[in-house]
Amino acid sequence: MSVLRVGNASGFYGDRFAAMREMLTGGELDVLTGDYLAELTMLILGRDRLKNPADRTAGYARAFLRQLEECLGIARERGVRIVANAGGLNPAGLATDVRELADRLGIPVRVAHVEGDDLTALHPGTLAAHAYLGGFGIAACLREGADIVVTGRVTDAALVTGPAAAHFGWGPEEYDRLAGAVVAGHVLECGAQATGGNYAFFHEIHEDDPERLRHPGFPLAELHADGTAVITKHPGTGGVVDVGTVTAQLLYETGGARYAGPDVTARLDTVRLTQDGPDRVRVEGVRGEAPPPTLKVGLNRLGGFRNEVTFVLTGLDIERKATLVRDQLETSLATAKSRPAHVDWELARTDHPDARTEETASALLRVVVRDPDQNTVGRALGAAAVELALASYPGFHVLAPPGKGAPYGVFEAAHAEQATVPHTAVLHDGRRLPVPPAAAGLVLRPVDEPPLPDPLPTGPPTRRAPLGLVAGARSGDKGGNANIGLWARTDEAWRWLAHTLTTDRLRELLPETADLTITRHTLPNLRALNFEIEGILGEGVASQARFDPQAKALGEWLRSRHLDIPETLL
Structure with missing residues (x-):
């Protein structure tokens, strides 16, 4: 036809x-x-x-x-x-x-x-x-x-x-x-x-x-x-x-x-x-x-309510400023009538030394709170953050004042x-x-891992360089899990990638995955590896538990990490 x-x-x-x-x-x-x-x-x-x-x-x-x-x-x-x-x-x-x-x-x-x-x-x-x-x-x-x-x-x-x-x-x-x-x-x-x-x-x-x-x-x-x-x-x-x-x-x-x-x-x-x-x-x-x-x-359900504040930390003593405001806010939340059930912190070092603009001299400290009750995430975080305005680190300000809190979802x-x-x-x-159901049902069982290509000879000189010079990547989400697919564009690069990027090496390169279950799959026809990382996204994208809630850039982070790469591949 x-x-x-x-x-x-x-x-x-x-x-x-x-x-x-x-x-x-x-x-x-x-x-x-x-x-x-x-x-x-x-x-x-x-x-x-x-x-x-x-x-x-x-x-x-x-x-x-x-x-x-x-x-x-x-x-x-x-x-x-x-x-x-x-x-x-x-x-x-x-x-x-x-x-x-x-x-x-x-x-x-x-x-x-x-x-x-x-x-x-x-x-x-x-x-x-x-x-x-x-x-x-x-x-x-x-x-x-x-x-x-x-x-x-x-x-x-x-x-x-x-x-x-x-x-x-x-x-x-x-x-x-x-x-x-x-x-x-x-x-x-x-x-x-x-x-x-x-x-x-x-x-x-x-x-x-x-x-x-x-x-x-x-x-x-x-x-x-x-x-x-x-x-x-x-x-x-x-x-x-x-x-x-x-x-x-x-x-x-x-x-x-x-x-x-x-x-x-x-x-x-x-x-x-x-x-x-x-x-x-x-x-x-x-x-x-x-x-x-x-x-x-x-399955999609409402998981509760979330709220967040991002503190701007500028200039010197970034880590000390982050420690101070975190201690202050945690103390206020602990003495509040109802402390949020979950409080998460993340410091993004976006600052540069001797910066030519104020923005590039600043880091961002984000706190996210979650709780089944909207009033708890609204009142508790709002009051605690605002009351620190004149009593915390030098240069105190936030990207935006905390709101009332918004509902978030959970996918299962x-x-x-x-x-x-x-x-x-x-x-x-x-x-x-x-429409009749499928007549036969596959019993899912593990597929035997295909044989790996021969490794590259040992001994040739290597250079410390980003993985992304040798491999492409794309990543994404499935519920609370993420995958990172990587592929090489030449047979020689594939021989190196297949033997170098083990699950243990992945954990070293991406410390956020160190305690998570990781499964590596080998796809030789595509000169590719695919890693499934369980639980890195918490309860899924709607819960916004992570800076990159859909793991869209997880692969690009991995490509930016440095390894000892044979110079012949570079």
Whole structure:
């Protein structure tokens, strides 16, 4: 069958608004997808719905509807189908509003939606509890003629596996083909991250042609019936697609060799990437296994309230000033009527000696308090901080006065048997088609670590230098855990990286991980290592327990650390 061209126009709720128009008008396309949901987004939508349960628009990504208002006619004209998870907590409401929009614009489109992911009623105390559905509900909608399909919580890759299964007629047990689509979907899901955005070696692209990264185009995949794909972008758009940018995105928010999802378990250790021309990367060799018998369920609940103050410490005696104000504030909090349950401190040494500006002579000391009671985090911290204004270190001031305290969320992952989740395709004509669960269940077991390449010969001279001169990295969050994927760009660098960057060495380089459980995975086909770091993000991004709550820059910190590196690699 013909090649299926699937593009992406959104990597998160808040991504480039014009991307939908750019993708629809920039070149040939069969399906345009949009990923609007993240763990944090589900919490935000849940709070939105809680504020006004009667609002029919509450719980879905309103930006999607605004994008359609200016792009629906273009999509219809060009025959491009649109598949998006913008339905969030309210896919039926979004589908209804899309139909009303189409009627108002006089554009005849068939709108379907997927539901069944909402398990909130089964998890008392949660704000939102949603199973991650696969792509076969989307496929059912498309096979029945839908022009637009909106979903709630599906896996990011399902936005691609669904259209591919519908187009090529794949069945649920064609694991290798489905796994190829999952890998392509994972590359597309974060938009411009596959076309040079957030890329470790961005400076090489920028120095070669400063125009290329000013406005990166969004990615698309040319999918084939055998599950192979070519990742590319529309001609003439900014950014770059090469083996490096695709490798970086493949490692993002993944773990080991098995990438388990509701449709298939994709074996990341089988992926082969080759440059197939300018801005074209071929993805092939992907093997698939049965999906696990359970679906991941994301549980979002309110964890309490948080407040913070950042003290500015300028000039000399930074450490002593930090010690003084910390002792003073802790004393005040200890004698308060109700001390916050959690108090965390972090000193960022942003100061420089003999600085030419006051700002560059200053360090930042941040205190964050959390408690189930809003009044406790508001009154206790506010009074204690403000009362120190004339009684603490020289040069006392803060970036902003403490507020009343804001609610924070907690994300947890649970699981539900596939057969217990009512995955349903609701067609444009109102018919409801149940989507059967996967027939077989994979028993997840460790994958044997592949053999390492031969180490580099010992003896040649080394130089103390940043790891990032030899390896790229990308990092991200999964609940309270983080991953760091690193890859080498040459075989020689891979031989060095595979033997040098052990879990013990990682702990040395990143002292914040010293007491945490770390698992290292080896992916030789990608010349890559992937580290899973458990618990570094506390209760997840919404709790904001860490300076970098989504671990977005954890990999860049690692790349900045110095090791003894063979000079031949530098």
